[in-house]
Amino acid sequence: MKTPLAISNLLHHRMRTFAAAAGVTLSVVLIFMQLGFLGSVESTASLLFDALEFDLIMRSSNYLHLSAAGSFPQERMYQVASASTVQATQSLTLGLFPWHHPEQPRKRRIFSIGVDPLDSPFRLPEMQSKVSALVQPSSVLIDRKSRPEFGPQNGQRFGDADLGTRVEVAGKSVTIVGHFELGGGFASDGLMLLSVSHLEELAEGGLANQRSLGLIRLKPGADIVESAARLNRDLPHDVEVLTRDEAVQRERLRWTQGTSLGIIFQMGVAISFVVGIAIVYQVLSSDVAQQLREYATLKAMGYSTAALSRVVLSQAIMLAVLGFVPGLALAAALYQLTARVALIPIQMNTLRVIFVFVLAVSICSLSGWAAARKLGSADPVDLF
């Protein structure tokens, strides 16, 4: 076995190793957090779509994103329903209304989804069963993931204690008759479900006979892409029909690229990367500088500069592993904390773990490579 110079250097210069590994840990945690936020932006963007049952979705051509969905005439739904490959249709109306809980000092805006209580569009069993309760006049279902500022009894989460509570929405009194769990994510802090007619009432006629999303289920065996293309061709241009994948994809892009969120988090990742390089390079290059005469001696003995660079590089890779493991553990803990406190879905996933590990290795390899360039100045002639 060859002499493990890289490991020995790390073990011998403990403070230095600790500083470099801590630098890696720091940037790994920062990168995980940025990617976690970015990931939760993406996953909350598609939460609603994930909860709905449809093959194709129709929306206004003015659609921006879920909280600025625009609307189209209800008539379009009838046109769609008559198409040959369509089995069934449902529609949703979306709106944002001021919410005033009697025990909360401030008003908030709540994202509201109007549905047909007798024909639930939801996939999730819980929502499906509870929607029928909305036949009662002036009733609403509240999302348990709505922020505490919307006024849950226990100050944290809506639950059974809130049943029967009366709240003022758009100046009218409504009653909470149930709760469900979906999460509005970055688009809205609070979410409620109500019947379409109730929503039209709250909108004071502003949305009469208007719909925001049309859910289309196709007959078994129908080609999804082809059907979407045909509907788009046949329907007037105030609407567009998308497949589920397209809808989800565009919603994500809308959030990650159409807003500054994506770029902010990406910048965050880039900066953390650079900070990592700066710290690790600093440590590794002073390690090389301090042992320059020893490295020069090895050169005189017949070691090539490349062989010595490999020592520095393997030292760097070991630092990557040393710094990554605690970074991963710390980030996982912070994810849980953030999910609990900020009520956003932020989760570790394998792909991200691999990606960040690759970044950590890149941070260290680049720093190692830069530090190893100093070996060029280790000239054995200076030893005499």
Added chain:
Amino acid sequence: MTSQAVKIQGVQHYFGSGNLRKQVLFDNQLQIEPGEIVIMTGPSGSGKTTLLTLIGTLRSVQEGSLEVLGQQLLGATDDDRIALRRRIGFIFQAHNLFESLTAFQNVKMALDLFDFSPEEVSSRIRELLTRLGLGNRIDFKPASLSGGQKQRVAVARGLVHRPKLILADEPTAALDEKSGREVVTMFQEFAEQEGAAILLVTHDNRILDVADRIVRMVDGRIKSNVLVQESRIICEFLKDVPVFSKLTPRTLTDMADKMFLEAFPPGATVIRQGDAGDKFYLIREGRVKVEVERDGNVRQVAELSKGSFFGEAALINHEPRNASVVAVSDLQVYTLGPEDFQRSLDASATLEEEVRKVLFERQ
């Protein structure tokens, strides 16, 4: 391929470029045989280190031919040089040990370049460190070794791969007398058993006795190159020559060290009348005739043989040669440069007196 470990011919070396270009080595010739220990001495700044680093492939040869262990270094590629370095053992003034490695591991770095079995590696290192008196320090890191111990670890690192050429610059400077002696004894064993050629740059008089040959470098030139054995022969010879017989052994040895042996065939002109005088000659073997030419007539004024010297007049009086000297038979002479001749005179009033007396008689 040559059989010499080192063969230097006409090596010149310059530092700097343009106006600042400065020549530090001038037309050097030197050969080192396998198994030979050569000690290089000379004033500081005379170019010893430069020559050593050229031989060690650590500098590129600029001019002249330099063959090391059969490899021509003039125009050698980087790969050639790296391959050659693995066959050389370097011992530096400073130990340059990795603080993070034990004595064993530091030495092992030299063996990692080769494919020895782990048993061979371990036994070689342990044996060598033990021989250097470090048997109970094998797994210690440099921080817990004394200066002398660290230097001995560095020596072990330079020898463990059994190099055929060992280059050392002041290897004993950091050692006490006893450790220094152990190290040079080790060198001697190495030269003998492994046939390694050893070039030591040193000012340490205590170790001069291990040398087979002593080379003196002055101002970028090898001023003398004397087999130690040869220098003893010269000493013996000088003692029997009346002019030198009253000198102290010290002065004799100094003179002998600085002398070169030159040979001339019968009929060769050793000195030509009218030339500038640059050497003092002492006849070891053979005869010469001394001729003076005046107004076109050549007249023989003397014939000299073994033990006689000539060439002193021009050096003492700073004049051109006042006569020609021609070999009559096969001739061997010892020669001494002007500064060394002057230094010998300065060192010994007796010698100066003797030489002046002879010079006076001849005029």
